[in-house]
Amino acid sequence: MENKPKVTIHDIAEKLNITASTVSRALNNNPRISELTRKAVLKTAKQLNYQPNNIAAALRHGKSHIIGIIVPTADRAFFSSVVRGIEDMANNLNYKVIICQSYDNYEKEIQTIDALLSARVDGIIASIGKNTENFDHFKRIQAKGIPLVLFDRTTDALEVSQVMIDDYLGAYKVVEHLIQQGCRRIAHFTSPKKVSIFKERLRGYADALRDYDIPYDEELVVKSNLQLVDGRESMEQLLKLKVRPDAVFSASDYAAMGAMQVLKENKFRIPQEVALAGFSNDPFTSFTDPALTTVDQFSMTMGKKTAEIFFEQLKSGNKTAVPQKVVLKPELIIRESSLKSGT
């Protein structure tokens, strides 16, 4: 293992025959330094393998140029795509991004916030875990005086800017589409959790039924954790009803996939006998047979918008007067699993 003496800004200064403070300013993108000088400094810094002592700098200036992102799981296409949108903007502004996963676990969510604060992030962007009902740990971020912005899974219990899609509208559009396809007995897979996205989707479902004079039937609304296996169980439960549903609108693509498997195993024709729709437009939804109708959430846009608000807040020294709430419009993606035309 190497163990060379550490390269400092003085070494860079000496090599370029300029002062150390000019080097420091150049490295900190001070506008008073010419582009030419800045480039020369960066080049020399790289040649010498200079590594800024960011931890010391962070303690001095209170800036690490690192943003923390908390997501339930980074492997859902939706979350990873939002993260990508945030990273794109962050990288352009010379910020780095570190990610923590809460796995929808309340205790772990608290720990991830500890970890990010320990890592001295300049601010945190988060999507709240499904099981979180107390938000004190998020208040700790605010108490530190650093920006906190929420996206997708948000809460009004915190005084904080948030970016979300109109889950109500997305759900309403799906159910309206299913009704227009002739479905009358439309089941809904939802979550028992307090997270607003599922409540909004349920509200959209209920309102669409009401607007088309279809009675809301409690036995068609199945609550679960919305994973693939839950979708399977929910579908099996629905198939035991005296009158089976002629459509299922699942608040998650994975649960919709579980339902599709059970329907195919039981030789039901999709969409002719049971139409299916999910929510999120996960990439796999276009790989299934039939391809799954779903709702696109413009995740990259959500990421960019979230980052925009975050950096505004950061620039203003976290003094933004009124938290913003940005609601993006989702898009209904109609595919074969619900399109009965021609049948």
Added chain:
Amino acid sequence: MENKPKVTIHDIAEKLNITASTVSRALNNNPRISELTRKAVLKTAKQLNYQPNNIAAALRHGKSHIIGIIVPTADRAFFSSVVRGIEDMANNLNYKVIICQSYDNYEKEIQTIDALLSARVDGIIASIGKNTENFDHFKRIQAKGIPLVLFDRTTDALEVSQVMIDDYLGAYKVVEHLIQQGCRRIAHFTSPKKVSIFKERLRGYADALRDYDIPYDEELVVKSNLQLVDGRESMEQLLKLKVRPDAVFSASDYAAMGAMQVLKENKFRIPQEVALAGFSNDPFTSFTDPALTTVDQFSMTMGKKTAEIFFEQLKSGNKTAVPQKVVLKPELIIRESSLKSGT
């Protein structure tokens, strides 16, 4: 926003009528402190909303109890599952995990290492980006004297412990299976990159052909970035050959999915006319129609094994004499896309 005076270990000590150093020891899990005292301290710490000044502690002890993980993308099921395996063990040992994505971008990979070192991680676990051919940035981690362990996408250019699966064996098994299904003109999708996993899969492909006396045909080996769109293009290219292949073994599930789409669009029967196999056992491979034959990489096990080696190294003060190389055996998952029996 709150701005209360910061709670210290002295406040906890006062409340419990014990010394501050006992509180400190209890918080640091010192075995000399009784379980009863430790629990009382943790409870009071929580009540008072005590937040340890980990950054100061890190500077004092050189320990942040945070591990950094670098993956190309966290949204691939394989990587997220390895990360989960690592996190499981880390959490049990009271370590927290932060993740950075390199997006297979060399410059970004360097920056993620900067970010993690700035965040004062106690060590780094990484899977190398597809485009990385120079490893100096990884040497910087080693120069810091903190553990570095690589998994899956590793390199022998670094003196470092690594955990991987036997990509050669996985590929060999796939091709042997395709030959046993009667396929004789087996194409292979591979990457032009230096990452060893793809070289090993290509070697397994070539050796299986050789062992079964099937000539290696350069025009059947298609190099690309192995994303879905690349798989589509590669398949289109293969369909233009004078004699089309009767099977495709793709080094990636996504590229195999692209090939499946093109074959279905062109009304080829899978597997009767063209058999298909991927690599990684991404969850979507069981959702496709036909379901995709693939290779399972035991990603959770890989994560656990990687974490095990990492923590051994950490415990020994990063003084492990000889880097370990652990090679896990993969499993062939045979599904409809390659199973011709009965036709």
